[in-house]
Amino acid sequence: xxxxxxxxxxxxxxxxxxxxxxxxxxxxxxxxxxxxxxxxxxxxxxxxxxxxxxxxxxxxxxxxxxxxxxxxxxxxxxxxxxxxxxxxxxxxxxxxxxxxxxxxxxxxxxxxxxxxxxxxxxxxxxxxxxxxxxxxxxxxxxxxxxxxxxxxxxxxxxxxxxxxxxxxxxxxxxxxxxxxxxxxxxxxxxxxxxxxxxxxxxxxxxxxxxxxxxxxxxxxxxxxxxxxxxxxxxxxxxxxxxxxxxxxxxxxxxxxxxxxxxxxxxxxxxxxxxxxxxxxxxxxxxxxxxxxxxxxxxxxxxxxxxxxxxxxxxxxxxxxxxxxxxxxxxxxxxxxxxxxxxxxxxxxxxxxxxxxxxxxxxxxxxxxxxxxxxxxxxxxxxxxxxxxxxxxxxxxxxxxxxxxxxxxxxxxxxxxxxxxxxxxxxxxxxxxxxxxxxxxxxxxxxxxxxxxxxxxxxxxxxxxxxxxxxxxxxxxxxxxxxxxxxxxxxxxxxxxxxxxxxxxxxxxxxxxxxxxxxxxxxxxxxxxxxxxxxxxxxxxxxxxxxxxxxxxxxxxxxxxxxxxxxxxxxxxxxxxxxxxxxxxxxxxxxxxxxxxxxxxxxxxxxxxxxxxxxxxxxxxxxxxxxxxxxxxxxxxxxxxxxxxxxxxxxxxxxxxxxxxxxxx
Amino acid sequence: xxxxxxxxxxxxxxxxxxxxxxxxxxxxxxxxxxxxxxxxxxxxxxxxxxxxxxxxxxxxxxxxxxxxxxxxxxxxxxxxxxxxxxxxxxxxxxxxxxxxxxxxxxxxxxxxxxxxxxxxxxxxxxxxxxxxxxxxxxxxxxxxxxxxxxxxxxx
Numbered sequence: 001x002x003x004x005x006x007x008x009x010x011x012x013x014x015x016x017x018x019x020x021x022x023x024x025x026x027x028x029x030x031x032x033x034x035x036x037x038x039x040x041x042x043x044x045x046x047x048x049x050x051x052x053x054x055x056x057x058x059x060x061x062x063x064x065x066x067x068x069x070x071x072x073x074x075x076x077x078x079x080x081x082x083x084x085x086x087x088x089x090x091x092x093x094x095x096x097x098x099x100x101x102x103x104x105x106x107x108x109x110x111x112x113x114x115x116x117x118x119x120x121x122x123x124x125x126x127x128x129x130x131x132x133x134x135x136x137x138x139x140x141x142x143x144x145x146x147x148x149x150x151x152x153x154x155x156x157x158x159x160x161x162x163x164x165x166x167x168x169x170x171x172x173x174x175x176x177x178x179x180x181x182x183x184x185x186x187x188x189x190x191x192x193x194x195x196x197x198x199x200x201x202x203x204x205x206x207x208x209x210x211x212x213x214x215x216x217x218x219x220x221x222x223x224x225x226x227x228x229x230x231x232x233x234x235x236x237x238x239x240x241x242x243x244x245x246x247x248x249x250x251x252x253x254x255x256x257x258x259x260x261x262x263x264x265x266x267x268x269x270x271x272x273x274x275x276x277x278x279x280x281x282x283x284x285x286x287x288x289x290x291x292x293x294x295x296x297x298x299x300x301x302x303x304x305x306x307x308x309x310x311x312x313x314x315x316x317x318x319x320x321x322x323x324x325x326x327x328x329x330x331x332x333x334x335x336x337x338x339x340x341x342x343x344x345x346x347x348x349x350x351x352x353x354x355x356x357x358x359x360x361x362x363x364x365x366x367x368x369x370x371x372x373x374x375x376x377x378x379x380x381x382x383x384x385x386x387x388x389x390x391x392x393x394x395x396x397x398x399x400x401x402x403x404x405x406x407x408x409x410x411x412x413x414x415x416x417x418x419x420x421x422x423x424x425x426x427x428x429x430x431x432x433x434x435x436x437x438x439x440x441x442x443x444x445x446x447x448x449x450x451x452x453x454x455x456x457x458x459x460x461x462x463x464x465x466x467x468x469x470x471x472x473x474x475x476x477x478x479x480x481x482x483x484x485x486x487x488x489x490x491x492x493x494x495x496x497x498x499x500x501x502x503x504x505x506x507x508x509x510x511x512x513x514x515x516x517x518x519x520x521x522x523x524x525x526x527x528x529x530x531x532x533x534x535x536x537x538x539x540x541x542x543x544x545x546x547x548x549x550x551x552x553x554x555x556x557x558x559x560x561x562x563x564x565x566x567x568x569x570x571x572x573x574x575x576x577x578x579x580x581x582x583x584x585x586x587x588x589x590x591x592x593x594x595x596x597x598x599x600x601x602x603x604x605x606x607x608x609x610x611x612x613x614x615x616x617x618x619x620x621x622x623x624x625x626x627x628x629x630x631x632x633x634x635x636x637x638x639x640x641x642x643x644x645x646x647x648x649x650x651x652x653x654x655x656x657x658x659x660x661x662x663x664x
Numbered sequence: 665x666x667x668x669x670x671x672x673x674x675x676x677x678x679x680x681x682x683x684x685x686x687x688x689x690x691x692x693x694x695x696x697x698x699x700x701x702x703x704x705x706x707x708x709x710x711x712x713x714x715x716x717x718x719x720x721x722x723x724x725x726x727x728x729x730x731x732x733x734x735x736x737x738x739x740x741x742x743x744x745x746x747x748x749x750x751x752x753x754x755x756x757x758x759x760x761x762x763x764x765x766x767x768x769x770x771x772x773x774x775x776x777x778x779x780x781x782x783x784x785x786x787x788x789x790x791x792x793x794x795x796x797x798x799x800x801x802x803x804x805x806x807x808x809x810x811x812x813x814x815x816x817x818x819x
Binding site for chain 1: 670673674678681682684685688689691692693695696697698699700718730734753754755756758759769
């Protein structure tokens, strides 16, 4: 019964979304307050209905109700509780439900935090959000209904894909979707602005916190996914340039560009049309990512549910939204007033360069991802585009961006002083180079390329902090005044510095891993040892063990340094009972920021086993950098200017802004 | 500089960056793209040694020979008379099994004519058939969606 209620709630949600997608837009045209207010009530109702529906599905999974097809296909009574909950979105139908839940959540948050938005803008934004909701609720109801029952009810489920039985599934998809779907708000704002035909700096201020929030979650989501793949797949790789990864990376690149262009628009009223276009493109890339991942048109190394028959539906959604949005843009954009021009050497100039590089780099990733599909459709030839392609194009194009990142914050708005910025940065550049030489020497005796790479990473980190240093003016005013000046800086300045430093930390990790990591494939028997990266790995024994829903062979290793045991690790080969599916569980032990990674191969006659061992120096920097970037995002979000909400333009705005709820 | 010149300079700068990107993409495509082949394609039109390709098919039944250390040899077949012997050093994926679909990437050695693979893919799903392989096998009537490969596909 409860299952049918969940289904029914989703149908009601569709009806609600349909109302919200029409009435407020008309209300905004006619300046009818009552009609516009439908948006708020409707959006909250929509969110409640979808939450209820999602809750029912979760209940079915937790209670192992195998009469529900979706639960039967993706769960098992022996699956631990945590994976039963995360298993809700570990399949196609459930993950679309999560998509919907987060979409409506964002709409609801817009109603709650958007009380000081102009009423017509708010009504339009919520309506556009509802259009997206209608499309996806229809998609769920018509092609991927999670509430379908089977009769008679099977006694036991078919189990969740073992690869997904991991804490990563509980964290990665929600974070990723918060990012993906978060960009829908930027999209809705852009469409609303086009509908109204009016756009100004205040618009950019309203959009920026949403962009920042979505970007922050997407950063965390991608980093988390990468770490999950790293330890779960057992190949020691953290990024494969796999189409599914690219699908999440492209919105991130476009979103990063949007974050920066919205800044120019907010501060200087320039780049208006471009920012609107970028907001549309970013969400379009999110939609396209959903299509690529869900339709199964791509071959991927990652485990995810897909069904080609549904691809056509998402493709239609994609065409309607992207096509519609771009047509509206083409039709309306000329009417928007263009912003002023500015000097090439200025903060704006640097940000334009940032946008140029990010979008072009994003374009190369897009081409690399879609070209094989296109070629196959047109000529039938099958090709694979892999890491070498992306390293050669994306990798090279990003180099100039890394060089200019520390310059941006040093340049003044309107008219910057390049020479002055260079004078301040040369100390940083020299310091980075010396530090890179030292690092490279400690790790090896290092080749030139890695020194340059490390220097680039350190240059970004130090450059970010040099910006804070010079802003506080420590050198001139002394420590005490400098400290108080530092405390007085707006939080967004710290956010910028952290995000840029985070990028540097990630670059450092990528360079260190790609140049200094060591890989060994060896046959080991009990008691044998192998030297890797300054540590000695000793194979102790191989024992059978049993988990809640699997059996495994666990290999026990001791890790020694200079004759003493410093750590130990277990690596395993599992067989999950329900699906009779084998998986490899990597054994990882961490030393500082570096890791020793052990993956098991086949057993060989005579009691030995093939072991693959990696020494991954500084690898934690890759994800640590992303986390620092995300912290930068959160710090920036907590900036008073954004926290208080969008400013209103009338006189005395400052006073009003210091109140928790500006009176309208 | 006048307004117009400034605008021109910005546009020219942007265009030249995009041009560089386009050239890079074209160069990278010519260098680093691997084409996909099945054993029977190779029998019809052999590729030059040392050219990077993807080779897909089914792992021949009884063809897996474990050599020294972690080196493995196996045959990739698609039901034709020309299985290709693949040599791979490393750890095979969990789902690598005789009679199952596989995609390998590597080159033919100029001297020994063996296919030296540096990566072997088998997706993490027991029902999985690499899509490239599935399409071709389907067109040859050897495999249908939702089923394992038929016995006659492998000899």
